[in-house]
Amino acid sequence: MKTILMIGALAVAGTQGAQAVDFKAGEWNVSLGGIVNAYYTQVSCNGDAVGGLALGGKGLGCGGENNRTTIGNGLLPNGLVTSASSKQGDYDVKALIGMYNATATDSAIAANSGIDVRQAYFTFGNAQMGTIKLGRDNGIFGAGAIFSDMTLIGAGAPVQATQRGRVTLGHIGAGYSYVGYYGQIAYSAPKSASGIGFDAALVSPVADTPIVAAPVYSSKSSPQLQAQLTYAADGFKGWLGAKTQKFSATAPGVKDFTMNGVEVGASYQAGPLGVLANFQGGKGLGILSDADQGDTKTKAYFMQATYKPADKIKLGLSYGISRNDDNTAGTGGLKSNANLTCGLYYSMTSAITLVGEIGQTRSKGFAGGEGKMNGASLGGIIFF
Template sequence: MKNQLSALALAIAALPAAHAVDLQAGDWTVTVGGNINAFHTQSSCNQPAGTVTGTALGDAALACGGKDSSTVIGNGLLPSMLNVGAKTRQEGYDIGATIGMGVATATNSAIGQNSVVDVRHAFVTFGNADMGSVKLGRDYGLFGLSPVLSDMTLLGVGAATKATQNGRVSLGHLGAGMVYPGTYGQIAYTSPSLSGVTLDVGVMSPVDAANTASDSPQFQARASYAGQGFKAWAGAKSQKFDPRAASATVAAAPGFTMSALELGASANSGPFGVVGTVQSGKGLGILSDGDQGSNTTTSTFLQATYQATDRVKLGLGWGKSKNDDGAGNALQSNQNVTAGLYYNLTKNLTLVGELGQTQSKAFNGNSARQDSVSVGGIFFF
């Protein structure tokens, strides 16, 4: 089992590179692995709930459960997950399947059942070195996945939004620096690597948001380059949303076509690491496709880390997601700054301490802020 943080981060993308059990049966290899994590997060909010409306991650309505402070002992950016995979080689093709199931740590009840299961992955892949590989099933999208995998708060908490952490997960820099990559039913193709360059293209099941999804699928693409200590990526996605007719309870909404682009890079030199990415597009949304209609949103993320010792990594991350249009106390931007310390107690167990501040601003000048302290750990098996 690999103990590098980068390898551990890949646990959310597909079958984890780190796994505790390999079972060999003839031509088949079955793998079992996953993670358990929990963090004590204490937050304070400096303005009354509703100061900034919409998906305002720093407003008390979402950040502190409508109060001036909150406590959650729950998951960080990753859910606790069990991943099961199987792979074989048949007639010249490498074939593999993965199922990943996540559960939440925190609930608002001491007696209620915590039975909600988050099935993030359920897919099969087939291919070989000459043709590349094809994926069929449910998995993360291509757009936005690289920044999340590069975010140090993948092993921690980041934006400690109570509305999502209680019953699900925290947000890292999602909604405040980057958009969630999402999980889609999909058919995707990954090309063979050519001088370090890989191309991914995918046809995704369309998303229903504030508008009505069209009959046509969503399209995503990503080009990636990996060299010695350097990675770069560029991505795009597009989907048509049909108009929504008015009803007694819901206002009419015009149709639009979501179109977004992404550019990013990461570099490591000795103990130092940096990451930078920008995403921008019409209908991109704060957390999910089209969650703010046709508004144009731009998200920017910057991060610097320092490997102080073999066991200790220090990091500082900043992210901001900004809308172009709005009125009144509607959301103009979310911003998060997180400083973190990540200590490898063992090769499988990382202890984490983070200080975070999430701020939301409205177009009318209102602002709201959440300050948070998170302490906990994550164990990969």
Template sequence: MNHHALRANACLATLALAAAGAAHAADFKAGEWDLSLGGIVNAYYTHTRCSGSRAVGGTALATQALGCGGTEGRTVVGNGLLPNALTTTAKTRQEGYDISATLMIGAAVAAGDAISNNSNVDVRQGFVTFGNADMGTVKLGRDYGLFGKSAILGDMTLLGAGAPVSATQRNRVTLGHIGSGYTYLGTYGQVAYSLPTSSGFSATVALMSPVDAGSLIGRNQPQLQALATASFGGGKVWLGAKHQKFEGTGGFSMSGVELGGSVAVRTLGFAANVQSGKGLGVLTDGDSGNRKQTNLLLQATWQATPKAKLGLNWGESRLKDGVATDLRSNTNVTAGLYYGLTKSLTLVGEISRTTSKPVAGESARMNGVALGGIVFF
């Protein structure tokens, strides 16, 4: 199962499939360039059932409006947390510099009709890197952010669905623990610099193209993100941060820190991640305004057999302040079975419970099930 997790990481992390080595379906040479082509295809039958309050405000994942797509229950056959994706990477070494270019093009499975997704394209990565072992690496282009990267890569539901929120799965993907454990890492135009890796320590700082949050705009200053990771035998720890100023009436500064770690002890795996700050947003930067927020994710897995992994994780995104109907928290617990039928194909079964609590009043609840599979090539 670790083999599949590495391939999922490769499609979500920088350098895409280049980090997965043997995961490539095709590696070939064109002149002085080494080219790689690979990708992901996945689909899940999901069913959700929503109950409780319909009046929880904000981005309440468990309400009928979001969790069940406007009804008491919803069935979808669509993507899990990962999209379908085709990734191409080209690498070369010229005049002492390692140069790489990556392009990822994705597509969603499900839609509200039988036509619209035929022309939907999801482009998350398009960047170039250059550097060497002495100077480190510079990245230019569009790629995933740093804040939240370690959390989502370590989330077992990366291979599955997690919270199968119908409103996002139709036309895109499910949420895993996005909004109920961590804020989405996002994709940004960026200029990033990574130090040379030394004794298991790596660090990256990046200037991100500033994003808007509703009527508030980020225009004068870039978003800043940073991530440091220290790996050791059987595990790793990480520390991240991000900051951006939103301008306009009611403008504010988004700022957050993140701390997490994971460890493997024989057949058992454990992971924890906490994010804390102001204006982090439930799903994306600043979407909940200038409210203090804490995101927490806890996870335990057991490699029951060489092919079968069992896992249980719990996550919560909790906001402070707000009026009575405003969202106080989204909480999700997911139990999953991940079975490696072959080295390329993983079959997945998950059950989950998502709860959205308001500042005052009754909560909304969503029960979900996801059955399907994911192939890496």
């Protein structure tokens, strides 16, 4: 889909003036670019053991310790992205492959050879018919929130259980669920002069990934469906999205259910000031990913304000909360995760941004307990 053809990180890179290496190869224009980042994160945890996907608890937030330090990726991994585009007959054609890797592991001698091929797709279309995409890429649902999150180029919630071997979480699980990467066939309608856009996708159905428990659902013949209506004009962007999928139970005593989720959000940029608000709600959306808490009903709210006092400096404050409506078995007793992050972002060059963030993540249980993770991160990111 045209609105999200590249990972949000490279969209951010474009706004900062970073340039990929471009060259001509026959009838193809080939581009090579990427991301490298590293952040020193220091966290401390206190309070109660809440249970479930409690991001502010000792088990996940601090990796089982009271205090912990990691020098690893922020919300973005390191990445190498190659694309090729061409005009063939009446069609604009493009292909892209993005490969990603983590900075930190728990070993100084083991091979850091885990490669995450998040993106591998091609598109074709034109201004009259729109664009069709086939392959693996990020989902439509949740893209407006995560790719507009100021902590995308920072760390956000520096959850230690995920940072070693992968990334931090930004506001994933504490403001919105993960955008996800799926095999898909997607369509983007032609760009409207009025600023209205429409994207829809048939997505390869997924099983649940509960992380702290055994999977109890699988997918069968029905694909996941995602769609989004957008509007953009004069610094304003708005989006209304939805997704749905049937999950089939694989464990005794567990019933099939259908995930249904809706999302509405908006952002506005007026000179140096930017604001954003996003809401997600539904059944089976999960805390981190699709159905990771089974058929639990959830709501997630995300709000952000940024201000640029100078050309190279941006200050930001963001808050998100993900809340379970009912104390189902899938929650593990978790009622909510919330994260507040204050950040400073300094554009040292057109390609390098240095970042400092402080914040707190709180997890509350249905039984009344609360766990807190205080965290700080300092580091930088380069787009090339």
